[in-house]
Amino acid sequence: MPTPPTITTSTITTTPDGSTTLHLTTRNTAHPTTPSLILLHYWGGSPTTWSPLLDTAAGPLPPSTTHSVAYHARGWAPSTGPADPSAYGTAHMSGDLACVVRAAGFDDDENDENNNNAGFVLVGHSMGAKVAMHYAATARPRPRGLRGMVLVAPAPLRGGLRLPREEKERQRGAYASAEAVRAVLDDVLTAGGLQEEVRERCVRDSMRGGEAATRAWVEYAAEEDFGGLEGGIEEGLPVLVVRGDGDFERGIVGELGVERGWRNEVVEGCGHLVPLEKPEVLGRMIAEFVEGLPGRK
Numbered sequence: 001m002p003t004p005p006t007i008t009t010s011t012i013t014t015t016p017d018g019s020t021t022l023h024l025t026t027r028n029t030a031h032p033t034t035p036s037l038i039l040l041h042y043w044g045g046s047p048t049t050w051s052p053l054l055d056t057a058a059g060p061l062p063p064s065t066t067h068s069v070a071y072h073a074r075g076w077a078p079s080t081g082p083a084d085p086s087a088y089g090t091a092h093m094s095g096d097l098a099c100v101v102r103a104a105g106f107d108d109d110e111n112d113e114n115n116n117n118a119g120f121v122l123v124g125h126s127m128g129a130k131v132a133m134h135y136a137a138t139a140r141p142r143p144r145g146l147r148g149m150v151l152v153a154p155a156p157l158r159g160g161l162r163l164p165r166e167e168k169e170r171q172r173g174a175y176a177s178a179e180a181v182r183a184v185l186d187d188v189l190t191a192g193g194l195q196e197e198v199r200e201r202c203v204r205d206s207m208r209g210g211e212a213a214t215r216a217w218v219e220y221a222a223e224e225d226f227g228g229l230e231g232g233i234e235e236g237l238p239v240l241v242v243r244g245d246g247d248f249e250r251g252i253v254g255e256l257g258v259e260r261g262w263r264n265e266v267v268e269g270c271g272h273l274v275p276l277e278k279p280e281v282l283g284r285m286i287a288e289f290v291e292g293l294p295g296r297k
Contacts, residue, residue, distance in 0.1 A: 003064035005054070014074070014099040019082040022096060024071045027054060030105065031067055035147045035290055036120045038100065039070035040128025042153070042273070043217040044175055044206035046072055049125060052198070052279035059280055060287035069104045073128070075213025076205075088216030090224050093127075094134040101135075106145040119145040121290060125275060127217055129154030130161075137232035147293050148238035150286055153272050156253050158227030163252065171218045174206075181206045191246035191271035198276055230260075239263070240289045242282060244270030 005027045014020045025047040030036050041049045047070035053061055054068060074096055075081030075088055082088075106120050124132035129151040136149060137157070155161040163171070174184040181203045186193060194202065239262040243250055249272060255264040265285065270277045 005063045005066075010103075012099055012103045014096045015082065017082075019080065020074045020096065021080045022071050022074065022100065023078045024069055024100065024103070026067075026069050026104075027063070028065060028067045031065065031118055033118055034065075034067075035118050035293065036104070036106075037061075037066065037068040037123050037286070037290075038097075038104065038106075038120050039068055040097065040122070040124040040131055041070070041073065042126035042128060043222075044181075044202070044209065044214075045125065045128075046076065046205040046208065048201055048205060049273075049275050050123075053275055053283040053286070056280065056283070060284040069100065071100055072208070073131075073213070075210040075216075077208040077210070081210060081213055083212070085212040085216065086220075088213050089221050090130055090134050090226065091138075093131045093221075094138060097122075097131055097135045098139055101139075101143060101145075106143065117145075119147040121148045121150060121286075121293075122146065123150045123152065123286060124154065125152040126155055126272065127222070130157060130222075133157045133233065134226060134229065136234070136237065137226070137229040142234065146234075146237070148289065149240070150289055151239065151241045151256065152274050152282065153243050153247055153249065154241060154253070154256060155222055155249075156256060157230055158225065160223040160225040161249065161253065162223055163249075167248075168218060172215075175209060175214055178203050178207065185273075188248055189272045190277055191244060191269055192277070194273070194276055202273075202276065233260070236261070238289070238293055240265065240285065242267060242274060242285060244272060244274050244277065246271045248272060 008026050010024045011021050039050045050070055072079035122132040132149055241256050241262055241264040244267045267278050267281055274282050
């Protein structure tokens with residue numbers, strides 16, 4: 001029988017006033033030669049978004065050995081967030097990610113016995129991908145442990161995500177009720193439906209958001225334009241961009257980072273929720289990406 005993963009939960013506070021506390025789920029311990037995964041969910045997701053990739057014994061990311069840290073973004077329960085509705089922008093979430101990186105032991109002191117020297121790969125989905133890119137572009141000192149990024153159905157830094165008016169209106173009400181969530185899952189976010197258990201878990205996750213966190217992405221965070229920061233992402237950093245062929249944002253966003261050598265891949269028969277629709281395909285892509293990182297020990 002396969003060895004089950006060791007799963008622990010913890011919390012960290014990321015703001016001086018204590019208003020923002022993030023809930024982390026960590027699987028296993030850091031490996032001396034294989035980079036860890038830091039997982040950032042989409043708007044309405046949670047750490048369980050990544051469970052299908054990490055819970056399959058015969059899958060490409062072995063449950064008993066893959067070290068990962070996933071967390072609920074600020075304002076998505078059980079994480080908490082500020083009362084200020086303007087405090088849920090990309091830069092705020094990027095600051096939270098910096099705290100997660102430090103808490104996970106990925107600091108810049110190579111002599112620190114707690115430093116996980118194999119480094120880490122950021123795996124961000126949609127909103128989480130935009131946050132990952134912002135962090136990679138702005139974190140100072142530059143995080144030497146960052147080995148690469150996998151951006152899944154990413155919202156872009158440059159230009160922001162500017163949806164047609166009717167789509168933006170639909171998103172405003174997307175998580176207003178369980179029935180609304182089911183409708184957007186079936187009609188917008190996926191290409192062919194989810195297993196019922198996964199679908200209902202998505203409903204629960206999407207209803208976890210506080211009002212400020214839920215509204216912020218649609219009202220301003222998705223559209224924030226950080227194109228001027230792209231040059232801050234380390235030249236030559238390996239980046240894999242993955243998007244479903246049926247993703248409703250595909251024609252709006254297009255490919256990312258081609259001029260920087262980023263690799264863009266398309267998953268067939270898939271919508272926006274790649275980790276849930278095609279977990280084994282995405283898991284294999286991530287495993288191959290990590291295996292192919294330059295200078296891997």
